[in-house]
Amino acid sequence: MTHRDDSVEIIQQEMTxxxxxxxxxxxxxxxxxxxxxxxxxxxLDDQRGCRxxxxxxxxxxxxxxxxxxxxxxxxxxxxxxxxDPDDHRVQVLHPTEEGAQVLAxxxxxxxxxxxxxxxxxxxxxLDRFASYLARYNAAQERLD
Amino acid sequence: MTHRDDSVEIIQQEMTxxxxxxxxxxxxxxxxxxxxxxxxxxxLDDQRGCRxxxxxxxxxxxxxxxxxxxxxxxxxxxxxxxxDPDDHRVQVLHPTEEGAQVLAxxxxxxxxxxxxxxxxxxxxxLDRFASYLARYNAAQERLD
DNA sequence: GTGAACTAGTTGTATAGTACAACATGGATG
DNA sequence: CATCCATGTTGTACTATACAACTAGTTCAC
Numbered sequence: 001m002t003h004r005d006d007s008v009e010i011i012q013q014e015m016t017x018x019x020x021x022x023x024x025x026x027x028x029x030x031x032x033x034x035x036x037x038x039x040x041x042x043x044l045d046d047q048r049g050c051r052x053x054x055x056x057x058x059x060x061x062x063x064x065x066x067x068x069x070x071x072x073x074x075x076x077x078x079x080x081x082x083x084d085p086d087d088h089r090v091q092v093l094h095p096t097e098e099g100a101q102v103l104a105x106x107x108x109x110x111x112x113x114x115x116x117x118x119x120x121x122x123x124x125x126l127d128r129f130a131s132y133l134a135r136y137n138a139a140q141e142r143l144d
Numbered sequence: 145m146t147h148r149d150d151s152v153e154i155i156q157q158e159m160t161x162x163x164x165x166x167x168x169x170x171x172x173x174x175x176x177x178x179x180x181x182x183x184x185x186x187x188l189d190d191q192r193g194c195r196x197x198x199x200x201x202x203x204x205x206x207x208x209x210x211x212x213x214x215x216x217x218x219x220x221x222x223x224x225x226x227x228d229p230d231d232h233r234v235q236v237l238h239p240t241e242e243g244a245q246v247l248a249x250x251x252x253x254x255x256x257x258x259x260x261x262x263x264x265x266x267x268x269x270l271d272r273f274a275s276y277l278a279r280y281n282a283a284q285e286r287l288d
Numbered sequence: 289g290t291g292a293a294c295t296a297g298t299t300g301t302a303t304a305g306t307a308c309a310a311c312a313t314g315g316a317t318g
Numbered sequence: 319c320a321t322c323c324a325t326g327t328t329g330t331a332c333t334a335t336a337c338a339a340c341t342a343g344t345t346c347a348c
Contacts (some may be wrong), residue, residue: 091326208337234343
């Protein structure tokens with residue numbers, strides 16, 4: 001067992017532990033917007049609207065899953081659909097005013113929670129941790 | 145927006161992205177053992193047997209959830225129960241031979257996948273990434 | 289030693305998130 | 319036009335999960 005193996009083992013364990021807990025933590029913090037709803041809504045906000053198909057591709061979700069998630073967000077009044085005039089199959093999705101507001105609140109509170117969790121980290125450590133995570137995820141995306 | 149804020153933002157985004165994808169990736173890689181079953185079985189193996197209550201506490205799961213997961217693992221023949229002679233309420237759970245074997249296979253294949261993903265990382269980067277993850281999760285556990 | 293309070297685990301019920309297959313409908317291309 | 323493709327919805331099924339109600343065993347106070 002090399003040092004390298006040890007590190008990989010720890011990374012594996014910690015990533016797994018984190019993944020297991022993330023959903024439950026998110027749900028406890030924000031009952032009004034699940035982790036999935038949150039990321040979908042955030043993507044809509046970020047992209048200034050997009051199609052259900054784009055969301056499915058981006059998040060590796062089935063189109064039926066996205067369809068139901070969007071239906072739920074619409075029912076909550078957080079998302080609205082605008083049929084594309086050039087292609088009547090397509091619905092371009094946008095956050096509503098209220099959706100954008102809720103998103104902003106959840107984002108702010110998530111951001112604060114992360115800041116608190118990372119409060120005693122040096123700027124250098126934060127920077128490196130952020131780079132490592134980005135690098136790890138980018139590599140994984142290419143494999144997916 | 146300070147550099148510090150930027151790093152926290154990236155950490156948040158990347159951790160969220162990772163969490164969203166982890167379950168599906170695990171399920172695709174190992175249809176025979178879900179991420180949850182895997183971690184429970186691994187914990188049993190690691191601890192050389194423990195109680196359902198211990199699993200629930202360790203993974204922040206409801207005891208009913210653990211009860212059903214264990215029932216499923218038992219049905220698959222991967223876990224056996226031994227009633228504690230000193231306290232007949234207690235069932236000490238152990239991996240069976242077959243359970244240990246499947247666990248070993250899945251562990252090996254997960255380990256290999258992680259090694260591949262991290263193949264082009266320097267030993268120093270791996271070491272630091274592992275420390276950061278451990279530090280992050282330890283801090284979060286204290287807040288949970 | 290008996291009853292109250294506690295602990296371990298199971299089962300009933302409900303919900304979220306997910307996939308896959310079948311479908312409807314609109315567009316593109318031979 | 320006829321066929322094929324793209325977009326999205328709906329039916330169905332399954333997994334993971336929580337909470338509440340329950341059973342059964344243990345401990346402790348009196």
